[in-house]
Amino acid sequence: MLNNVKTIEKTTYKKPTMIFDDFDPREDKILRIIDNEGEVLNKELMPDLDDETIIKAYKSMLFARVADQMAVSFQRQGRMYTYPPILGQEAIQIAGGIIIRENDWLVPAFREMAIMLAKGVTLKEIFLYYLGNEQGSNFSKANHVLPICVPIASQLIHATGIGYSIKYQKKDEVVFPFVGDGGTSEGDFSEALNFAEVWKVPVIFTIQNNQYAISFPVQSQTKSVNLAVKSLAFGLPGIKVDGNDFFAMYVAYKESSDYARAGKGPVLIEALTYRKGAHTTSDDPSKYRSKEEEFEWAKTDPLIRLKKFMDKKGIWKEDEEKLIDGYKLEVDKQFTEAENFTPYPLEDVFQYMYTDMPDILKKQKSEYEQFQSWKEKRK
Amino acid sequence: MSVMTIVQAINNALDIKLDEDKSVVMYGEDSGREGGVFRVTEGLQKKYGVERVFDSPLAESAIVGTGLGMALSGLRPVVELQFDGFTYPAFNQIISNVSRMHNRSRGMYKVPLVIRFPYGGGINALEHHSESPEALYAHIPGLKVVIPSSPHDAKGLLIAAIECDDPVIFMEPKRIYRAIKQEVEDGKFSIPLGKAKVLTEGTDITVVAFGAMIRECQKAIVMAKEAGISVELIDLRTIYPIDKETIAESIKKTGRIVIVAEAPESFSVGAELMAIANEEAFLYLEAPPKRVMGFDTIVPLAKGEPMYMITPEKIFYEIERTIKF
Numbered sequence: 001m002l003n004n005v006k007t008i009e010k011t012t013y014k015k016p017t018m019i020f021d022d023f024d025p026r027e028d029k030i031l032r033i034i035d036n037e038g039e040v041l042n043k044e045l046m047p048d049l050d051d052e053t054i055i056k057a058y059k060s061m062l063f064a065r066v067a068d069q070m071a072v073s074f075q076r077q078g079r080m081y082t083y084p085p086i087l088g089q090e091a092i093q094i095a096g097g098i099i100i101r102e103n104d105w106l107v108p109a110f111r112e113m114a115i116m117l118a119k120g121v122t123l124k125e126i127f128l129y130y131l132g133n134e135q136g137s138n139f140s141k142a143n144h145v146l147p148i149c150v151p152i153a154s155q156l157i158h159a160t161g162i163g164y165s166i167k168y169q170k171k172d173e174v175v176f177p178f179v180g181d182g183g184t185s186e187g188d189f190s191e192a193l194n195f196a197e198v199w200k201v202p203v204i205f206t207i208q209n210n211q212y213a214i215s216f217p218v219q220s221q222t223k224s225v226n227l228a229v230k231s232l233a234f235g236l237p238g239i240k241v242d243g244n245d246f247f248a249m250y251v252a253y254k255e256s257s258d259y260a261r262a263g264k265g266p267v268l269i270e271a272l273t274y275r276k277g278a279h280t281t282s283d284d285p286s287k288y289r290s291k292e293e294e295f296e297w298a299k300t301d302p303l304i305r306l307k308k309f310m311d312k313k314g315i316w317k318e319d320e321e322k323l324i325d326g327y328k329l330e331v332d333k334q335f336t337e338a339e340n341f342t343p344y345p346l347e348d349v350f351q352y353m354y355t356d357m358p359d360i361l362k363k364q365k366s367e368y369e370q371f372q373s374w375k376e377k378r379k
Numbered sequence: 380m381s382v383m384t385i386v387q388a389i390n391n392a393l394d395i396k397l398d399e400d401k402s403v404v405m406y407g408e409d410s411g412r413e414g415g416v417f418r419v420t421e422g423l424q425k426k427y428g429v430e431r432v433f434d435s436p437l438a439e440s441a442i443v444g445t446g447l448g449m450a451l452s453g454l455r456p457v458v459e460l461q462f463d464g465f466t467y468p469a470f471n472q473i474i475s476n477v478s479r480m481h482n483r484s485r486g487m488y489k490v491p492l493v494i495r496f497p498y499g500g501g502i503n504a505l506e507h508h509s510e511s512p513e514a515l516y517a518h519i520p521g522l523k524v525v526i527p528s529s530p531h532d533a534k535g536l537l538i539a540a541i542e543c544d545d546p547v548i549f550m551e552p553k554r555i556y557r558a559i560k561q562e563v564e565d566g567k568f569s570i571p572l573g574k575a576k577v578l579t580e581g582t583d584i585t586v587v588a589f590g591a592m593i594r595e596c597q598k599a600i601v602m603a604k605e606a607g608i609s610v611e612l613i614d615l616r617t618i619y620p621i622d623k624e625t626i627a628e629s630i631k632k633t634g635r636i637v638i639v640a641e642a643p644e645s646f647s648v649g650a651e652l653m654a655i656a657n658e659e660a661f662l663y664l665e666a667p668p669k670r671v672m673g674f675d676t677i678v679p680l681a682k683g684e685p686m687y688m689i690t691p692e693k694i695f696y697e698i699e700r701t702i703k704f
Contacts, residue, residue, distance in 0.1 A: 138485035154444060157440065158448035160444075161451075164445060165449045165454050
């Protein structure tokens, strides 16, 4: 059997297309197209995007950032509950948002607000969720978006299952699940990748490697050379991408989407980024990371980079302050709508547990109603 | 009508649903080509193809989690976990996602998923192959838990489970997989979930059981009858949502209840039945409700298992004690 080793190597590591070939994660290569100053480093890979698309992408990133920062301040004002900021991770999600189609599936973890917006989830719905109402996960306009999934990496497996449905039903759809760097240590991460490749289903797994799982640095999370390389154990292509480089993320998603849509199977993207904010509004990053480190990473900020690129190309002519003011008004409007949403009825506690409410729940509900009316009379 | 074992009845139910509904797919460890370690799914892959009936890689969390993904995107998967004691790697998916997706999405997504596995002791098995974890699953809001005790019920309940838009844990009494043969209706029929069945009417005492314990209770009833005791035997069939009404009505009639199950006694389905007896029929009780259940121990390996297992003698012993209280 020993002389089969070579064959095994061949079948488990394959080189599907040029970009996966050129950026071999075993050599810790990274796909990067523009540098921190917005200079194009890799002209060959620079995507052929028109100015309008680039400007629109920047505006989407800016809107997400304004909404995110306002969400944090709403929480600080005591108007909203715990919220996980996406600050610094906008390029990944907006690039993905351009590639993901109407009928494709978005399977978020809980730090994907920007791509949820891109997929048609309303900001009001996102706020409603963080205001403590599950109705925020009943998306009125977005098609094929799963609710936020808190148990780490468990959602990746759902994505693989959806991939199976797509393949079985012969649909032209792709699944876009997300996970953080910490989630790659979970068994469900490995199981999802393994099943996806065994079944050859159209799933693009994105790891938003923002360097920390709450306080735990990625360097301690794994001794793998990077996270993209983990794909090779399961036989699927993986690529490490500069997640703060909008163009690199766009190319990674474009190539992955072409690959998945061609029926070749799943792909793993490690998007290297930095969580500029806290893990959630309940977290204090100063306890586990230095100002120097934050300063170094700040140089790679995805918005600043794209802006510098646009300035160099002379295509950015907007008054950014004015733009931000407009966005703030819009965010405020949606937050107010969420705040003024119908009060949470007792019915909602019970009625979605099953498609038909069992007698046991009806009784528990009616006993609570009796208690409520007793309380009313007592006043 | 055809004479069938539980194994054949389950196979027949799957066959009927696979045949009439293209959205039904079925998979698990060794469930495809081999037809499962108990041969429950034998012949189905050959009939319906590898896309619909297949072997999955070995990972319970992924088997259940992918089933959830499929259920959210237009399929009605039936997944098989190989043994009761191997369901725990899937526990996080079941408790954190499967049971909650309908509620989490406020009804935007339904979860028509059936998770089947054999359960229970009495087969001289290795560790992890003799467990009765029904209470673990019945305690999770959002799930339905079903346990048949006969070929007829196995078929009708499984068809109902596959047609249900909520996730169903379908536990199969492996000890009597082939031990009981029964006339089963041909073609499609279903038995509503959430309804217990009075198997034997009686006047002196109510015995509530389910799954493999029904057969043991039926033997105990013969002994009781010889002793002049009239037993009413109720088969729960669905553990959750539990049919309180049927149980309470019976206790109101007999004034006494003995509960039989092979799971560890503390914090069990037996404990829930004690609560129902007290909450719903307190003033009718003429003796303390009694549980005949497993010890709060691990099911012993073969040499020790007979002491753990519930026998007809033990059930009769407690019936008589409760009558004489």
